Amino acid sequence: MSTSSPSAHLTSKTTLLPAINAWEIYLYDQGRSPNTVKAFLSDVRLLAQFIAPDRNLESITTEDLNNFFHWMENERAVPCSPKTLARRITSTKSFFRWLNQYGVLLIDPAEKVLQRSAISPLPQVLTENEYQAALLAADRHRRGGKPDARPYTLLNLLLTTGVKKSECLGIHINHFDLDSKNGPIVFIRYASPANRYKERKLELDEDWIPAYREYMDQYKPVDQLFPWSPRRLEYLLEDIGEEAGLDKHLSFDICRWTSALRDYQSGIDQDKIRQKLGVSKIQWREIHQKLRQLNGEL
Numbered sequence: 001m002s003t004s005s006p007s008a009h010l011t012s013k014t015t016l017l018p019a020i021n022a023w024e025i026y027l028y029d030q031g032r033s034p035n036t037v038k039a040f041l042s043d044v045r046l047l048a049q050f051i052a053p054d055r056n057l058e059s060i061t062t063e064d065l066n067n068f069f070h071w072m073e074n075e076r077a078v079p080c081s082p083k084t085l086a087r088r089i090t091s092t093k094s095f096f097r098w099l100n101q102y103g104v105l106l107i108d109p110a111e112k113v114l115q116r117s118a119i120s121p122l123p124q125v126l127t128e129n130e131y132q133a134a135l136l137a138a139d140r141h142r143r144g145g146k147p148d149a150r151p152y153t154l155l156n157l158l159l160t161t162g163v164k165k166s167e168c169l170g171i172h173i174n175h176f177d178l179d180s181k182n183g184p185i186v187f188i189r190y191a192s193p194a195n196r197y198k199e200r201k202l203e204l205d206e207d208w209i210p211a212y213r214e215y216m217d218q219y220k221p222v223d224q225l226f227p228w229s230p231r232r233l234e235y236l237l238e239d240i241g242e243e244a245g246l247d248k249h250l251s252f253d254i255c256r257w258t259s260a261l262r263d264y265q266s267g268i269d270q271d272k273i274r275q276k277l278g279v280s281k282i283q284w285r286e287i288h289q290k291l292r293q294l295n296g297e298l
Contacts, residue, residue: 020048044091065092154233171186175187185201
């Protein structure tokens with residue numbers, strides 16, 4: 001084991017808090033985002049509150065961990081949702097797996113802790129009529145007395161590509177290739193090495209290109225495609241939804257799910273939809289189940 005490893009100074013006799021601090025260094029070294037590290041650490045630090053502070057790592061058993069999660073779910077004063085519990089089990093398993101892999105613990109006490117799955121509620125999607133109404137409402141801004149292509153440029157891009165809000169905000173002008181031999185595309189990039197597997201190129205609608213060019217002439221962005229705050233773009237989508245007469249709350253999430261469902265209903269290969277969304281095969285299981293439900297198959 002390398003002396004440069006964050007786990008190098010740890011032994012099975014170390015108590016929880018120093019081990020958690022070393023794990024924090026490791027997570028950042030692996031390129032994990034600050035939000036991910038913060039969530040992981042908050043989860044395992046709850047364990048440090050449950051386990052006696054003088055207990056060393058090798059004394060912690062599978063039974064201790066199961067008791068901890070039982071307390072978390074049923075006895076702790078602060079309610080713990082199924083989704084939060086599932087995440088905290090995942091964080092704890094990751095922590096002890098790291099200790100085992102780096103030789104600090106010969107036996108991983110979290111290995112036999114059962115993982116919980118938490119299926120979140122079924123998402124909302126746009127019907128065909130709502131889909132067309134939203135695009136028409138956005139397109140009307142292009143035809144007004146003071147033409148504004150921004151609403152249509154944003155909405156059409158989201159409904160075509162299914163990108164998440166964070167991915168949309170990360171798109172830069174140089175991520176587009178409008179002259180690709182197979183049609184216009186946009187590259188979805190990530191700054192963190194830990195998210196490189198999510199990087200992909202997505203096809204664009206040819207009909208979107210004129211609106212994009214109008215938008216570029218009107219706003220002249222120099223780097224980021226949409227140089228506004230997330231909340232400003234959320235307001236823009238909400239306004240489009242209201243103008244279209246939608247009862248639903250038009251959002252990044254509803255656009256993403258609508259895009260995925262339309263691809264699914266069009267018979268596009270499931271693995272291509274998964275790759276388009278930038279999700280892992282494990283994440284796809286839940287998404288696929290929800291798409292089937294949204295399509296009336298379950």
